[in-house]
Amino acid sequence: MGTAAVRVQGLWKRFGQQTAVAGIDLELPAGKFVGLVGPNGAGKTTTLSMVTGLLRPDQGSVEVAGHDVWRDPVAVKARIGVLPEGLRLFERLSGRELLSYSGRLRGLAGAEVDRRATQLLDVLDLAGAQHKLVVDYSTGMRKKIGLAAALLHNPEVLFLDEPFEGVDPVSAQTIRGVLERYTASGATVVFSSHVMELVESLCDWVAVMAAGRIRAHGPLAEVRGQAATLQQAFLELVGARGRDTGSDLDWLGGGAR
Numbered sequence: 001m002g003t004a005a006v007r008v009q010g011l012w013k014r015f016g017q018q019t020a021v022a023g024i025d026l027e028l029p030a031g032k033f034v035g036l037v038g039p040n041g042a043g044k045t046t047t048l049s050m051v052t053g054l055l056r057p058d059q060g061s062v063e064v065a066g067h068d069v070w071r072d073p074v075a076v077k078a079r080i081g082v083l084p085e086g087l088r089l090f091e092r093l094s095g096r097e098l099l100s101y102s103g104r105l106r107g108l109a110g111a112e113v114d115r116r117a118t119q120l121l122d123v124l125d126l127a128g129a130q131h132k133l134v135v136d137y138s139t140g141m142r143k144k145i146g147l148a149a150a151l152l153h154n155p156e157v158l159f160l161d162e163p164f165e166g167v168d169p170v171s172a173q174t175i176r177g178v179l180e181r182y183t184a185s186g187a188t189v190v191f192s193s194h195v196m197e198l199v200e201s202l203c204d205w206v207a208v209m210a211a212g213r214i215r216a217h218g219p220l221a222e223v224r225g226q227a228a229t230l231q232q233a234f235l236e237l238v239g240a241r242g243r244d245t246g247s248d249l250d251w252l253g254g255g256a257r
């Protein structure tokens with residue numbers, strides 16, 4: 001295995017009585033497409049927030065691209081791109097202006113920002129909407145412009161929280177193409193998702209979280225084990241069975257009021 005893109009040791013986060021992340025250790029290899037999966041409330045967003053320097057852990061350490069996230073945040077932030085959950089963007093800028101702003105903030109020269117922005121807008125099929133204000137973008141368009149802003153400075157590691165949510169199949173295919181090209185060049189993508197088929201078809205490496213802990217992690221085939229699909233392996237790992245509603249909800253359906 002090559003060098004680690006992300007190294008997490010003894011990471012904890014509590015919110016009052018609620019333990020969101022319960023002492024996880026994790027090593028994610030560089031140059032891979034890594035999927036972080038887990039049921040609702042498993043702690044995925046909390047983990048990604050701590051790994052990207054957005055949320056301070058109660059305990060533990062995180063290293064990204066060889067730098068400590070909390071001791072050397074500037075070095076880490078220069079090397080990563082983030083598409084967070086509930087992405088907040090400067091809505092009164094146009095898509096093109098948002099990319100110019102992000103690129104300049106990252107220290108790129110104006111002409112280089114223009115060149116990269118034009119290519120990204122084109123590849124992500126946003127060229128026609130580049131002068132429209134972001135506030136008027138659809139959910140999928142917001143994801144795509146957020147992704148463009150996260151990629152513009154060519155980060156070593158890209159973190160994406162549910163990148164395909166609200167994205168149509170054509171755009172999803174486009175995003176996939178961009179990300180595959182990006183990882184093929186040795187960069188790392190870490191993304192969270194609930195969609196197992198997507199993770200199974202995209203990722204080389206998977207980490208399964210449940211109740212704040214890592215239940216399994218490793219190459220996709222290893223985590224899938226003897227199960228026919230990742231979905232099945234996932235359900236076994238997190239100890240979840242589709243809940244039988246039995247006689248609950250007996251009022252639902254049938255037209256009776």
Ligand SMILES: Nc1ncnc2c1ncn2[C@@H]1O[C@H](COP(=O)(O)OP(=O)(O)OP(=O)(O)O)[C@@H](O)[C@H]1O
Pocket residue numbers: 015018019020038039040041042043044045046047
């Ligand atoms: N700011 C917060 N204050 C209080 N509790 C929080 C906060 N953020 C997260 N939690 C709790 O921590 C746990 C983990 O939440 P988190 O959002 O990390 O899960 P997740 O795996 O990303 O879930 P989902 O798939 O539903 O987005 C949950 O029980 C959640 O209620």
